[in-house]
Amino acid sequence: MADLPTHTIVFEILTRLPAKDVGRSKSVCKQWYALLSTQDFVRIHCSRSVVSSNQRVLLIDDLTCSVRPIISNNNDYGPSSIVTFPFHHQNNDVSILSHLNGLLSVCLNHTYELLLWNPTTTAFKRLSTPDSHGFYINNLDAIGLYVDADDDYKVLHIKRRSGVLGVYVYSREVDSWRNIPFITRQEYLSPHFNWSAGTFCGGTLYFTVCECWIGGTNVVICFDVNSEQFKEISFPPVPSNGMVQGVLVNVKNVLHMFASTGMFEMTINLWTLQGDYWIKVLSCPPIPPI
Numbered sequence: 001m002a003d004l005p006t007h008t009i010v011f012e013i014l015t016r017l018p019a020k021d022v023g024r025s026k027s028v029c030k031q032w033y034a035l036l037s038t039q040d041f042v043r044i045h046c047s048r049s050v051v052s053s054n055q056r057v058l059l060i061d062d063l064t065c066s067v068r069p070i071i072s073n074n075n076d077y078g079p080s081s082i083v084t085f086p087f088h089h090q091n092n093d094v095s096i097l098s099h100l101n102g103l104l105s106v107c108l109n110h111t112y113e114l115l116l117w118n119p120t121t122t123a124f125k126r127l128s129t130p131d132s133h134g135f136y137i138n139n140l141d142a143i144g145l146y147v148d149a150d151d152d153y154k155v156l157h158i159k160r161r162s163g164v165l166g167v168y169v170y171s172r173e174v175d176s177w178r179n180i181p182f183i184t185r186q187e188y189l190s191p192h193f194n195w196s197a198g199t200f201c202g203g204t205l206y207f208t209v210c211e212c213w214i215g216g217t218n219v220v221i222c223f224d225v226n227s228e229q230f231k232e233i234s235f236p237p238v239p240s241n242g243m244v245q246g247v248l249v250n251v252k253n254v255l256h257m258f259a260s261t262g263m264f265e266m267t268i269n270l271w272t273l274q275g276d277y278w279i280k281v282l283s284c285p286p287i288p289p290i
């Protein structure tokens with residue numbers, strides 16, 4: 001231990017602290033503030049926090065926000081602690097659109113503004129600009145939060161406005177928006193298609209895109225965050241005799257989808273993505289109508 005540099009010892013200890021204690025530690029000295037603000041520290045601290053004992057659920061109800069620990073051994077929640085919104089908002093005003101490593105992309109419903117918010121440190125950043133970037137409209141737009149190969153946290157914003165498409169990327173490091181091309185089938189940009197929020201997994205953002213009627217087209221759009229190229233892969237082979245919906249989940253950096261279909265009786269199956277193909281891993285009993 002005596003041969004280890006002090007910087008290494010401090011780094012190894014601080015990356016194992018709870019997030020709230022890390023926030024408090026920033027005020028110890030300038031050196032610690034600089035260390036705890038680096039992307040390397042954030043990345044390693046997040047990787048060491050992904051254990052069952054550290055999992056929390058964030059609940060937003062009207063004007064209040066609370067965090068409750070998840071007790072994994074009995075599928076219950078622990079006592080809640082109140083989180084104060086650091087920005088002005090109204091009743092039922094805050095919608096969570098995407099999340100990554102404790103960072104949230106949220107929308108203020110009364111102004112349509114996009115924000116990045118860290119509930120643990122209470123730090124936030126407004127993404128709206130005078131030239132109309134950073135404004136989100138529900139049921140028309142899609143948001144994905146990701147980190148690229150340079151550890152820069154970014155937001156992908158797909159905007160549909162009266163037949164006009166815009167795809168934009170916000171960089172936290174540069175603190176600006178820029179436009180990128182959308183190279184795939186243009187019909188997916190029609191309001192007849194519902195886009196999910198983006199799910200980040202293995203260097204790619206994934207979106208489900210489902211047509212709004214029975215028997216419609218359902219696909220998954222993939223966005224490579226380093227090449228910034230879009231591509232399309234197939235949806236799991238679910239029956240098309242009812243409304244189809246897919247919920248994407250990143251489980252230990254492997255993409256999964258809960259795919260549901262049906263009209264009165266619903267069927268839900270769990271699929272995992274291997275390459276560009278879906279493998280069924282779990283079938284649930286049909287859910288009868290209520």
